[in-house]
Amino acid sequence: xxxxxxxxxxxxxxxxxxxxxxxxxxxxxxxxxxxxxxxxxxxxxxxxxxxxxxxxxxxxxxxxxxxxxxxxxxxxxxxxxxxxxxxxxxxxxxxxxxxxxxxxxxxxxxxxxxxxxxxxxxxxxxxxxxxxxxxxxxxxxxxxxxxxxxxxxxxxxxxxxxxxxxxxxxxxxxxxxxxxxxxxxxxxxxxxxxxxxxxxxxxxxxxxxxxxxxxxxxxxxxxxxxxxxxxxxxxxxxxxxxxxxxxxxxxxxxxxxxxxxxxxxxxxxxxxxxxxxxxxxxxxxxxxxxxxxxxxxxxxxxxxxxxxxxxxxxxxxxxxxxxxxxxxxxxx
Amino acid sequence: xxxxxxxxxxxxxxxxxxxxxxxxxxxxxxxxxxxxxxxxxxxxxxxxxxxxxxxxxxxxxxxxxxxxxxxxxxxxxxxxxxxxxxxxxxxxxxxxxxxxxxxxxxxxxxxxxxxxxxxxxxxxxxxxxxxxxxxxxxxxxxxxxxxxxxxxxxxxxxxxxxxxxxxxxxxxxxxxxxxxxxxxxxxxxxxxxxxxxxxxxxxxxxxxxxxxxxxxxxxxxxxxxxxxxxxxxxxxxxxxxxxxxxxxxxxxxxxxxxxxxxxxxxxxxxxxxxxxxx
Numbered sequence: 001x002x003x004x005x006x007x008x009x010x011x012x013x014x015x016x017x018x019x020x021x022x023x024x025x026x027x028x029x030x031x032x033x034x035x036x037x038x039x040x041x042x043x044x045x046x047x048x049x050x051x052x053x054x055x056x057x058x059x060x061x062x063x064x065x066x067x068x069x070x071x072x073x074x075x076x077x078x079x080x081x082x083x084x085x086x087x088x089x090x091x092x093x094x095x096x097x098x099x100x101x102x103x104x105x106x107x108x109x110x111x112x113x114x115x116x117x118x119x120x121x122x123x124x125x126x127x128x129x130x131x132x133x134x135x136x137x138x139x140x141x142x143x144x145x146x147x148x149x150x151x152x153x154x155x156x157x158x159x160x161x162x163x164x165x166x167x168x169x170x171x172x173x174x175x176x177x178x179x180x181x182x183x184x185x186x187x188x189x190x191x192x193x194x195x196x197x198x199x200x201x202x203x204x205x206x207x208x209x210x211x212x213x214x215x216x217x218x219x220x221x222x223x224x225x226x227x228x229x230x231x232x233x234x235x236x237x238x239x240x241x242x243x244x245x246x247x248x249x250x251x252x253x254x255x256x257x258x259x260x261x262x263x264x265x266x267x268x269x270x271x272x273x274x275x276x277x278x279x280x281x282x283x284x285x286x287x288x289x290x291x292x293x294x295x296x297x298x299x300x301x302x303x304x305x306x307x308x309x310x311x312x313x314x315x316x317x318x319x320x321x322x323x324x325x326x327x328x329x330x331x332x
Numbered sequence: 333x334x335x336x337x338x339x340x341x342x343x344x345x346x347x348x349x350x351x352x353x354x355x356x357x358x359x360x361x362x363x364x365x366x367x368x369x370x371x372x373x374x375x376x377x378x379x380x381x382x383x384x385x386x387x388x389x390x391x392x393x394x395x396x397x398x399x400x401x402x403x404x405x406x407x408x409x410x411x412x413x414x415x416x417x418x419x420x421x422x423x424x425x426x427x428x429x430x431x432x433x434x435x436x437x438x439x440x441x442x443x444x445x446x447x448x449x450x451x452x453x454x455x456x457x458x459x460x461x462x463x464x465x466x467x468x469x470x471x472x473x474x475x476x477x478x479x480x481x482x483x484x485x486x487x488x489x490x491x492x493x494x495x496x497x498x499x500x501x502x503x504x505x506x507x508x509x510x511x512x513x514x515x516x517x518x519x520x521x522x523x524x525x526x527x528x529x530x531x532x533x534x535x536x537x538x539x540x541x542x543x544x545x546x547x548x549x550x551x552x553x554x555x556x557x558x559x560x561x562x563x564x565x566x567x568x569x570x571x572x573x574x575x576x577x578x579x580x581x582x583x584x585x586x587x588x589x590x591x592x593x594x595x596x597x598x599x600x601x602x603x604x605x606x607x608x609x610x
Contacts, residue, residue, distance in 0.1 A: 013426070019483065023442055026445075026453045132361040135360075155365075161593055162368075169586055232351060261446070262540040263540055
């Protein structure tokens with residue numbers, strides 16, 4: 001009897017520990033696989049905008065010098081947002097390979113473009129989704145007549161359950177052409193990706209902000225109404241201050257979701273390694289680099305891809321962690 | 333007096349404006365979502381026909397894909413539900429203190445972790461060593477997505493069970509695990525089942541964790557050691573394909589997927605509703 005109890009407790013403990021184990025091994029495995037790229041590029045990877053670019057290095061003593069020179073060229077090239085000519089280096093390297101004999105070329109990778117693409121598309125999504133999600137949450141908690149609260153609430157929760165690939169397909173065939181008509185530019189762009197990402201995040205964000213708002217005790221709201229406050233004043237001066245922490249937490253959590261989203265964005269962001277100068281320019285985000293190149297890439301590129309994955313994991317872990325630890329603790 | 337009137341009318345005006353804006357944004361948000369659903373249903377009904385369910389992808393059908401997606405989701409449930417439930421039981425019934433809280437927070441974080449990262453992780457452990465994408469890896473990736481959802485459902489459900497019930501069991505001389513398995517779990521059976529249903533609905537629509545793990549397969553297969561048919565991964569491939577035929581197939585597949593997901597969700601809600609009305 002005692003033995004069974006002991007055994008059950010041990011099994012339960014191990015299952016719980018499995019979660020810790022999975023998360024640590026994700027971290028460790030990604031780090032090990034990203035290690036070659038981390039060793040090679042270091043932190044410059046974060047600010048280097050070259051991807052899969054051939055760089056010439058001499059086979060002789062000039063080796064390091066030339067590599068450094070190229071590095072500097074790169075930095076100059078990509079440091080400013082508005083220099084879009086990336087071909088200079090390639091032409092240069094062609095020239096050199098014609099002129100000299102013992103030359104080896106090397107492909108280098110930098111993560112700047114996908115990192116920027118990820119952050120910008122998520123930010124666009126947030127700018128679009130926050131007002132609408134807050135509107136829905138306020139509507140559900142204060143404005144909606146009783147007979148609407150339940151069906152609209154259920155609809156929102158059902159919409160949060162729609163697989164993200166469906167948002168992506170709808171965006172590709174219906175939303176992108178319309179956006180192009182309105183804003184011009186490229187059909188697949190930062191803007192298209194960001195907006196569809198925003199639409200996808202809205203139900204999730206609305207549902208959890210509404211839950212946060214609903215934690216406001218009725219007594220508080222009723223006291224305010226009794227003093228003659230309008231609905232807007234109750235929302236602004238009672239509900240928002242009371243649920244502030246929960247609302248901010250919900251928004252950050254949604255941001256965490258948006259950062260790592262793959263399928264809603266995959267069709268829409270354009271998948272080109274280019275720094276976007278306008279909202280309507282195509283670019284790429286980290287999850288899409290993975291979705292497009294994983295498995296078929298060369299060894300060097302796989303290293304860079306794992307480095308990107310590692311960065312994405314750390315970044316979203318931090319964002320989600322901040323939301324959960326700091327803002328949403330004690331809400332269960 | 334006059335000034336008071338002014339303030340009052342201004343307050344009422346602001347109130348109206350904000351309430352209007354809020355209602356408007358709710359309508360706009362809902363319209364977008366309704367737009368998506370309507371397109372999907374129209375396009376889906378347009379391109380759906382019975383032969384989709386009797387042919388495999390090679391012959392222009394979806395049979396093997398639906399089958400494959402379900403098999404992987406079921407396997408993931410078989411792996412993930414027991415592990416997640418027992419872990420949830422540990423957190424609520426045994427763990428009290430820092431360790432349980434850390435695990436609880438980590439599980440919450442894992443629930444929102446990018447699914448493509450989980451796919452990458454499973455690729456490293458279960459695809460790279462074997463040299464080929466395979467159905468097991470897909471199922472394991474989905475199981476990793478599932479575990480934290482089940483943990484949090486179990487944890488929340490168990491917290492609803494009154495302490496007295498456990499004490500009564502212990503007072504009768506039952507050991508703790510007996511009390512948990514035979515009394516506590518039994519009282520939350522319906523809630524747990526619903527939670528698991530909703531979790532299943534969530535993983536069956538996942539694409540990103542399957543991209544590098546199971547891949548997809550155009551042929552009928554039950555061999556989990558090779559590329560395994562996946563409905564969602566095939567939607568991704570088909571939508572990228574520039575022919576109308578492939579696109580229509582992608583719409584039909586999306587339609588089937590959304591019907592599956594919504595049906596499971598509605599069933600879950602129906603079960604909760606029925607219990608509440610009792």
